[in-house]
Amino acid sequence: MSTDVTGSAGWRHRLVRWVPLLVVAVLWEATTRLSLLDPMLLPPFSAVLGRGWRLLVSGRLLGDLAASAWRVLLGFGAAAILALPAGIELGGTLLSVLRPLSPPAWIPLAILWFGIGDPPALFIIFVGTFFSLLLGTLAATKAVEPQLIKAALTLGASRRQSIWYVILPRMVPALLTQARIGLGLAWMCVIAAEMVAVQRGVGFLMIEARNLFRTEDVIVGMMAVAMVGLATDRLLLRLEKVLCGWRAGLEPSRLYAQALKERQP
Numbered sequence: 075m076s077t078d079v080t081g082s083a084g085w086r087h088r089l090v091r092w093v094p095l096l097v098v099a100v101l102w103e104a105t106t107r108l109s110l111l112d113p114m115l116l117p118p119f120s121a122v123l124g125r126g127w128r129l130l131v132s133g134r135l136l137g138d139l140a141a142s143a144w145r146v147l148l149g150f151g152a153a154a155i156l157a158l159p160a161g162i163e164l165g166g167t168l169l170s171v172l173r174p175l176s177p178p179a180w181i182p183l184a185i186l187w188f189g190i191g192d193p194p195a196l197f198i199i200f201v202g203t204f205f206s207l208l209l210g211t212l213a214a215t216k217a218v219e220p221q222l223i224k225a226a227l228t229l230g231a232s233r234r235q236s237i238w239y240v241i242l243p244r245m246v247p248a249l250l251t252q253a254r255i256g257l258g259l260a261w262m263c264v265i266a267a268e269m270v271a272v273q274r275g276v277g278f279l280m281i282e283a284r285n286l287f288r289t290e291d292v293i294v295g296m297m298a299v300a301m302v303g304l305a306t307d308r309l310l311l312r313l314e315k316v317l318c319g320w321r322a323g324l325e326p327s328r329l330y331a332q333a334l335k336e337r338q339p
Contacts, residue, residue: 117290125290126297134279139298142264142275145192149199150260154253157204161211177202177263185271195267195275202263203256210252214245250314254307261303 099119105111106118113121129135180201184194218241226236268277276295283291 114287115289117293122290122293122297126294129291129294135294135298138274138276138279138295139302141272142261142268142277142299143302145195145199145264145268145275146257146260149196149264150203150257152196153200153204153207153256153260157207158211158249161208161215175201177259178266181267181270184267190271190273192272194271195264198267198271199260199263203260206259207252207256210255211245211249214248214252215241217248218244247314247318250310250317254310257306257310258303261299265299 102116103119106113106116117125126135177198180198181194184197188194188197222240222244223236226240231239264275265277265280268275269281272278276299280292280295283289283295
């Protein structure tokens with residue numbers, strides 16, 4: 075009985091989270107159908123859904139999403155592979171000087187260096203995510219308790235062993251959080267790069283639609299990126315639960331709620 079109650083409560087909680095989106099969709103549809111907003115600038119929600127379905131069935135949307143996702147995977151992967159060891163071993167103080175530069179500011183130089191196609195887009199994604207991952211790794215490294223490292227070295231662990239068995243496990247939660255932030259930046263970078271440097275991808279779909287005044291296609295591209303970003307974020311959260319099971323119940327909100335219950339008579 076208790077399991078059924080808990081399960082139904084969980085489903086109700088999940089449904090309640092979708093209520094704000096449903097309200098926005100209804101208001102969106104109503105305001106455009108009543109001509110309170112120009113349908114050319116903001117088409118009805120139903121029209122956007124219909125256009126999205128047609129793009130999906132035709133294969134255009136999936137093809138553009140696949141092209142963008144592949145660029146994100148390559149650019150972000152290269153940034154992560156280099157930023158992780160650099161943040162642990164090198165410090166990266168000099169490299170962090172370039173971090174304040176906005177990723178789109180690199181686009182003209184990337185086109186001059188690499189021309190048009192995948193290379194400039196991959197470069198923009200790499201630059202846009204590398205410095206964020208580097209500083210995040212630096213912060214995670216500094217957050218590791220020095221006593222743990224000293225204890226490992228005292229017990230005979232080598233520098234490599236202390237990194238692998240002490241530092242990295244303690245850094246995993248922070249690194250996964252940084253990965254979630256970095257992937258969001260990667261998608262922003264790939265959309266910006268695809269608007270000027272490539273001829274395939276969600277960014278190209280959106281800028282082409284802008285030029286042809288197809289507002290539905292622009293919004294479909296935005297919604298597609300949002301859904302992919304949400305799915306990726308949920309995947310990383312599940313991965314964090316698997317890799318960091320020891321942190322279950324240690325979230326500040328849960329600890330605070332537990333403390334309040336213990337204080338009640």
